[in-house]
Amino acid sequence: MSTAARYIPTRVAAASSPRARHFLYVVAALARTEFKLRYAGSVLGYLWTLLRPLMLFGILYTVFTQVFRFGGGIPHYPVMLLMAIILFSFFADATNGALQSLVQRDNLLRKVAFPRAAIPVAVCLTAAANLLLGLVVVFTLAIIDGVEVRAEWLAFAPILAVILGLATTVSLLLAVLYVRYRDVQAMWEVILQLLFWGTPIIYTIETVPERVREVLMLNPLAVAIQQVRHLIDDRAPSAADAIGRPILLLVPAFITLGVAALGLFTFSRLAPTVAEDL
């Protein structure tokens, strides 16, 4: 239309801060309040983030050393079990929480322009904060349990980074899909169950037949957690040993990258119209 010519183009709208910083401010503020709200009204408050893994450890220790004697032959079984459970719970908490996060914050999304990813990322950050506190407990218990402190423990950091990255990108994917398709929730519940049993958490990878093992090790979480076991006690096989040939580790690596790329791509495609789709 000819009308457009009448207008002198002006600068394009921008928020008060550059986008990246705006994103960080929102993530920090939301994560902080979420952490605060979680234990609002409880007497022990933040202590629960430490008490929960401790109590869980107490139960696991009693059950598996006194009742079932399931992990009898495995060194430091309760510590390994607790570690795996805490890592997996982080993944489950982050993704489950993020799944509904956009829909729950619809009021915010419909009324304020801010980087949309901040909401699911804040959920993941809160879960990560809980995870870190939990890990402090696990490592303390590990040392008490007589696990040898080794320099290899440093390799824990990159593994943790992979788990965090995977949880975050999956969270982005689930959150934005849930806005459009409510079946995502039911589906994810089933997939999480599948992942739980497809990861050497309760059982050890050595007890699994070799053919099944190859399939299990396609699961990035299984690889990560198996490697963590190996780090704690090198009598447990490393991920490469478990899969047979180290080159095969590329498959779960590609799966991780693929899932991450899918999450980021889908989110960036659907996020701009999320306010209208809610």
Added chain:
Amino acid sequence: MTVETDFARRLPESSDKAPEEPRLEQAAVTCGGLWKTFRMPVDRPYTLKQRVIHPRRSRAAGTLHALRDVTFQIAPGEFFGVIGRNGSGKSTLLKCLAGVYRPTRGELAVAGRVSPFIELGVGFNTELTAFDNVMVNASLLGIPPREARASFDEIIRFAELEDFVELKLKNYSSGMYVRLGFAAAIQAKTDVLLVDEVLAVGDMRFQQKCFDTFRRFKREGRTVVFVTHDLAAIERFCDRALLLEAGEAIAIGDPEEIIHIYRQHDLGTRRSDVEAEPKPRWGDGAAEIVAAWFEDDYGQRRNVLTQAEPATFRARVRFEQTLVNPIFGVILENERGHHVFVTNTMFDRIATGVIAAGTEVIYSVRLVVQLADGAYSASPAVAYEDAFRFADWRERLVDFEVRAERPTGGIADFVHETSLDHIPTRHAVEDGVKGRLE
């Protein structure tokens, strides 16, 4: 009809006219041929199953044009009002300006930074204290946490909540909540502020404070885009206003004119609504109100009355049954549904006698309209047996408008005289006393 031609003249026939609109070197907001189209959310498949079963349904769903070719410019430092009925596209426009929605088509440019806030108290969590909420609010506005912490005391002072800082928001009154929301929202040093219906809540004094803030913004060369139903506020504070109707910009210009057009337009559309949907009516039908209208002293029917001039409300009533001392009455209601005036023959102790079945009467009330400028409706009714039974009650049967020469803040404008008497000072009194003594 004169009314229709009046606003037909104002319709932007071709956009390269519009003489009243200033040409701007650097506009604060530029909106050219803006369209926003929504896919209708009706029956949208939410689950994959529905999508599989009804693969075409979503594609068949209709579209809604919330904004149609909206074109306007706002100058820096301008206080710009947007009015329109519910669903006219006001909020959609604001959300496009705020960046919440992406325009479907057209040009949209905002010079400088725009406050992403379009409603107060967004993101407030009632389980948290003022401080936590202000911090979340600031983050959404893109304010660094350090700055937000530094300005917290000032926010609390502005919101007048010094004594309630420790309280969780769930224990706040609605007024306190809004005050905090406003104080938190204005902390962003943005060039363009978007305001949606803030004045609906909060007490008068705080509203004044809000407007004082807006005036300060104006002096600082900041632009305010203000969406509201409150026509008085538009008239008092806005430099210019935009009237939206069904997503189209009907008129842009002087607030007073725009409000005038809005009212006429509103009445026009309401009249057409009547045909589509009958207004509530009840009664046993012993008598029937056939027609009702207002007229002036020359017998000319009017739907626009002038304040302080006499007008007569008339209702033609046909009696199906013979009634003894039927009661006739009428309620005048303003836009907010307040009964601003109610009269009936029972209150006035008028004996209406026996009215035989099959006869028709005209019930008339001559009055001097002392109502504020605005849109009103009249609901006539006929009752009997000391108002225990209703023959016919027609709610909001007649829509009319009152036009006033001078503004009033109230719902009515009484005939009044104002005087100012100087009280003699003590000195003068003593002088007088002294004079008398001498």
